[in-house]
Amino acid sequence: MSDARLAGTWTTQLDDDGKAVPGLVSFAADGGVVSTQLNTKNIGLGTWRSTGPDTFEYSFHILAADPEGKHVGEAHVRVEGEFVSESRWQGTGGADFYDPQGSKLRGHSGSKVTADKFGIDQ
Incomplete structure (x- = not known):
């Protein structure tokens, strides 16, 4: 974690097989992530890190x-992003889906994600 530009809250658009799915993701300065999208019923919790001067x-x-x-499984989501401006990034993401015992059911990758920063300082 070294890119302070990412810290804060972002509106996202996920391309889900041609349908735009809006969401929100918040990146904490300490590396924490909280995410939600309209196509999920629960929030996601995780971590982030910088991978280069403009990538994460x-x-x-x-x-x-x-x-x-009743617990029916989990989605493990991963995204790689790149800044296109100080308040916008784009990237690709994917997810793997698991049953309650941890067996992988299916997965996908390569979904386009775009995001715009918002908040009181924007």
Whole structure:
């Protein structure tokens, strides 16, 4: 973690097979990540780090439950991003999906993600 530009909250757009899915992701200066998207029912928690002068990566896990609240699995999400300006980044992401016992069910990668910073200082 060395890129202070990432710290703060960002609105995101995930390209999910041609459909734009809005979300929010917040990056803490200490490397923590909190993320949510409209196509998930729960928040994701994880970490981020700088990988170069204008690049970074982050990952987080989302717990999944059925309508009765029973744990039905997890999504492990990972994203690689690059700054295109001080208040905008773009990248690609993917996810792997696991059952409650930790067996991988399916996964995907290469989904486009764009983000714009917002907040009181923007």
